[in-house]
Amino acid sequence: MTPPARMYADSVGSINFYVGCSHGCRYCVPSFQAQMKRQRKRCRLCYEYVPHPHLERLSRPPPRTPDGSFIFFPSASDWAFIPADIAETAYRYMEKWHDRTFLIQTKDPGHLPLVSIPENGILGTTLETNRPTDGISNAPSPASRAYALSCWPARRMVTVEPIMDFDLMEFAAMIVRLEPWRVYVGYDSHPQVNHLPEPPLEKTMALVENLRERGLGLDVRLKSMREKWIP
Numbered sequence: 001m002t003p004p005a006r007m008y009a010d011s012v013g014s015i016n017f018y019v020g021c022s023h024g025c026r027y028c029v030p031s032f033q034a035q036m037k038r039q040r041k042r043c044r045l046c047y048e049y050v051p052h053p054h055l056e057r058l059s060r061p062p063p064r065t066p067d068g069s070f071i072f073f074p075s076a077s078d079w080a081f082i083p084a085d086i087a088e089t090a091y092r093y094m095e096k097w098h099d100r101t102f103l104i105q106t107k108d109p110g111h112l113p114l115v116s117i118p119e120n121g122i123l124g125t126t127l128e129t130n131r132p133t134d135g136i137s138n139a140p141s142p143a144s145r146a147y148a149l150s151c152w153p154a155r156r157m158v159t160v161e162p163i164m165d166f167d168l169m170e171f172a173a174m175i176v177r178l179e180p181w182r183v184y185v186g187y188d189s190h191p192q193v194n195h196l197p198e199p200p201l202e203k204t205m206a207l208v209e210n211l212r213e214r215g216l217g218l219d220v221r222l223k224s225m226r227e228k229w230i231p
Helices: 028-038 044-050 053-058 085-098 142-150 166-176 203-216
Strands: 011-014 068-072 104-105 121-126 155-159 182-185 220-222
Touching: 028 053, 053 085, 104 155, 121 142, 142 166, 182 203, 203 220
Parallel strands: 011 068, 068 104, 104 121, 121 155, 155 182, 182 220
Antiparallel strands: none
């Protein structure tokens, strides 16, 4: 187990039984990939962020997850790149520790192995915007991710981070239709590096209020909030 993942305050830790991703998201380079650069002497594949397993990490017991918390499972990869046999091994681990809660996150829910997610799992995706993300990420479009996520009979979570400019009513409707268990909203932590097309803070707060009103008390949690980055 690695120390608590910084991406979510509600994460009690992460188990990186699989590391690496090929979505090529611009904003991942100075964050998750930068963290993996510390592994140069331990694992070359981790250093290069090439998708690969570390199944020995599933031999250890996971931390407890008090109400509302979860284990980021894994935090340094995307489930779209995890082979079916390894995914089944990870699901069996989740079932063994049925009194823990695990977050399964992917930017490509349509390519998850077609195996039922255990009841103690949360299936999450990132929706930075409702607009296309060409040139910023090679992952499927946010609209495609939302549709694929809606087809899974699982507890769902949405992460709107790093938030990018959006169409207010359309984006709010996209998220609310997913009936998520929880929504996280936050700005890019490296704006001076990534130069993402960000919305003004006032517009972001309007989205948050819209989600709470449409979602009838939807649990929306704020992360890094600030004014729009202006070069």
